Amino acid sequence: MSSNPMEQAKPWRLAARAEKMNPSVIREILKVTEKPGIISFAGGLPSPKTFPVAEFAAACAKVLKGDAHASLQYAASEGYGPLREMVAAALPWPADAAQVLITTGSQQGLDLLAKVLIDEGSRILVETPTYLGALQAFAPMQPEVVSVPSDDEGVVIDDLEKKLAPTLAAKAAALPPEGARSPWGGPAANKSAGARFLYVLPNFQNPTGRTMTEARRTALSERAAALGLPLVEDNPYGDLWFDVPPPAPMTARNPDGCVYLGSFSKVLAPGLRLGYLVAPKPLYPKLLQAKQAADLHSAGFNQRVVAEVMADGFLERHVPTIRALYKSQRDAMLAAMREHMPAGVSWNTPAGGMFLWVRLPEGMDAVALLPTAVEHNVAFVPGAAFYADHGDPRTLRLSFVTASADEIRTGVAALAQAIRQHAGKA
Template structure:
């Protein structure tokens, strides 16, 4: 017996040290891939690459001095409050300022109609949590903002693209899909859309509002770019149309007009949905950073944000024009592209024989980058498309980047 005891002890010790596998990731984490944009930025971060891939505002145009002054004032005058926990709904001063800006643009809004979020991207996640059960259907534009597809995918939604044209989704096609699919919501970026740069005209927005009222549908109207208008007249929000006011969620952001590093967004929604999103935010991050909210409110009180936005939009218009001027020489015959009236992006379609995802490594070797269009499609991808961001580089850098892109395409 004494001879076998050491062997038994050794076996028991080996069994105790063996590790059982951990439980698997959630199905949604396995099913939803990463952001194509973020993946591209990770491999094109070299300074010599002219990068049209990111949706990055031009950092040299940030009002860094104005923001620094606002932060200093807040930390000097109310440090205890600025560095303390805050309410989930958001700082009252900021909510009041946001409500006033929204009301001034034609949509009557009070502070209690607004929830401050950690970027408008969080607003999408909160809405997905509050509205969607796994298996629910969401209707989207085609192509669609990539991060919205991710948010809805993580919620377990079935995402269906609505056909459209250069003016956005077709209201008749939307109504047909609402009847057939019984979706929870329709998501749209109607002004200077990401990725195409197109803007939905007023009559089509009114038609969408009528469909939502007639068929019972939430509309999520995402407007991060609307203030960056270079030309043409402002088009009213869908939320302002009769029939849509009690069923439209309007999302906004300071990322494109103030600074993305603040991570400040907001959503305006009917009371019951706003409350559900507030509870979801409590579970997500409790509240958006207090000091950032107070600094933004102070900036709005002391500075002229609208004047700053006009300066930024003027610079972006020059950069858009530089891209439009260089595209004909850079792209092969038979290509077409959008001409946005504002925002940050334009959309290119090459002739059918091109696959922009397959071509991207060649472009990067020529030290230029873009985002292939396929990931923006919820349905059948159009592999000949690409998104180009025109705001991050100067006009000279844009011209050089498109020269490199032309070389890469001619080398195919």
């Protein structure tokens, strides 16, 4: 044993919640993609071709020329007023800018919600599969995460009620009278449906690329409202539709029963680290307090720059160019899949967003396939990463937005060859 007291000392005792923190599977896979020659379908990164560099350069200069000191000073925790007003005005339901909280990426919105709404052992519901980053944000609060099955139309309502059934009867006696019920009113209200909230991504979902239908949104909104079940609606991809826009957000149907999350990362640039949440008025103060404790405020300079870029309706001109690019890349991937994939491999056709959801032949495992794929210089994310429980080992996610059309064709052909090789070993 060393006699050096510095080597013997163990001053850092981890909190129990730290044990629940895990590295991002996707971030670990992205390290592999740094290998020269790797074609990566793994990351959920927007295409750099869509970053409006010239507009940002001009906006930065204008902000610094106009009010440099204010833009570089500490700022309000709620966010830059004009930007909050822009967000509120763009929402497809009447909302007050006072309900908008600017966050350091929409990922921070998930973290704030976890801190404010989840106690150890709290039951939360997530559609399955779901966004990996949400599972990571919720995990340190040590909830009971319950997966609710979804299909090509969205969350399966009957399965949602089955998940809630064991606790609904026990909670029924504690419910306030109909009409007085509020899902955000405190611990008792938040447990009224036996769960703190249901987390959903209805538009071009990460990882599946699916979009919840109008009928399913209506049914889910109505059932959640009847049960007093809050909804957390995450919508980072909603503007990235290819042919027709998706149905209206569920928050538009029941604003008082939903928290809505949005992001500037997919339509402007992720390096800004700016997103927002729109919360019911009873819940907003606690989310604001959690924000103040976390980082005081999101980058004030960046907020002013984004507001300047957006001031003249820039997104109305810019977003259609993103849609056109991503649609062409989706089509290139679909064509390559049809040409190269062996029998037994299936995939969907997303109507927007960034991802294709693939299912391997019977008996194959996407996690076991990944090393073989990397040997063929192509990477993907196994679908198992997106399940709160034991998921379908045959699934995997492919991103089509960062690779060129030629890279997509080459990468899909390589992946198909890896599948054939791995199937021969199985």
